[in-house]
Amino acid sequence: MESTHIVQAFDKDLEDIEALLLEMGGQVESLLADATKALVRSDRELGDMVRKNDGRVDILEQKINEKAVRLLALRQPMAEDLRIIVAIMKVSANLERMGDYAKNIAKRSSVLALTAPPGSATSTLKRMSDMVQSMISDVLDAFIRRDIDSADDILHRDEEIDLIHNALFRELLTYMMEDPRKITSCTHLLFIAKNIERAGDHTTAIAEQVHYLVSGKLPHEQRSKRDRTSTMIVELNNKNKKATD
């Protein structure tokens, strides 16, 4: 009977931590949504709020880590249970990083509120951000339900983000070339695009954790990264080319 008690106690502790993880995911999602709204609407007040609220995400990460370490010490879980706890710590680190990206977007949006960024770029950024927000919520659901198919689906959705990012990189460099007064604002937009693209990458890192938890292996095929911005050359005369990849 006692071992049943221990198992139940472990499951209860695990549920508590997973609830915190979902809470953290929800907070990161709304930080990202608000940062994007601040950008699109040139709303500096909302941007400032995002920058303040990022601290709450950090506190949640610390709380999850402490609970996870306590669970390791008290219950001394073996095999799969141990793997789940380790995965939870990794996932919370991914979420914390995504919160940082949202905060950085909010920071840059306060500059962009003063410089009138090109409208089509911000609407593309909003589209990317919306996609990443739903990936965050879906990948955490997949984590809780140990749903390998839904996790693998995230990997494909991230490829779409990469493709949009490639086109936007090219577009922003072209704007800069056409009008040097847009160089500061477009630079910040380039970094915002990169932040969102990286947030997408972190959802795939979580998806890989799910795959690993369920199957004991990392996803079979190496994820095909579609992001080409690091090797992209954009030229003034519109003869764009790519150096190598």
Added chain:
Amino acid sequence: MESTHIVQAFDKDLEDIEALLLEMGGQVESLLADATKALVRSDRELGDMVRKNDGRVDILEQKINEKAVRLLALRQPMAEDLRIIVAIMKVSANLERMGDYAKNIAKRSSVLALTAPPGSATSTLKRMSDMVQSMISDVLDAFIRRDIDSADDILHRDEEIDLIHNALFRELLTYMMEDPRKITSCTHLLFIAKNIERAGDHTTAIAEQVHYLVSGKLPHEQRSKRDRTSTMIVELNNKNKKATD
């Protein structure tokens, strides 16, 4: 006697993992050195080598993680020993990320080899990279020796990196405004600078782990981030300003 045996076995296992961590740190350091050399010398072959060798860093991270989880399962360490294992996993994640930054620098250097980047910028980047390389080796030493003073010193050294990064950001945007043909290359240099600055941030994250391991607390004062690039406005007429911070 048996408990002495267990303690010794744990210490031996821990030493093995810490040796792997140092090996990983050494590899990341030389990836960063090589990526920077590839950039400075427009050496595309060396850049390609860095991109291939990053995989070795990832394999080391996986190995460290597996050994750490096995150590948790077999020895079921308590209190401080448990905290060390968790910290090791976090440090190896930091190092893995730094390896990714080196790889991204190498990628971008292959573009820059074709576009003749402004010389003064690459020498500034080399200076930043050299500083980060020595921070990697020093912070890992501090980790192994649980040396809190040396760890805290890293936090201050990172502030210098941030200051150089601010000046370089401004310089690169000015180049872009003066000559639109430099926009592609300067954009890649901006991202390389950001990569190095972020690598510096990861050394401070490791330093904070050391502080926490030794004192049980995170560093008392919030680290003063000096990076201002996210809120910087550079204007054509050289009246530079800062939006907010």
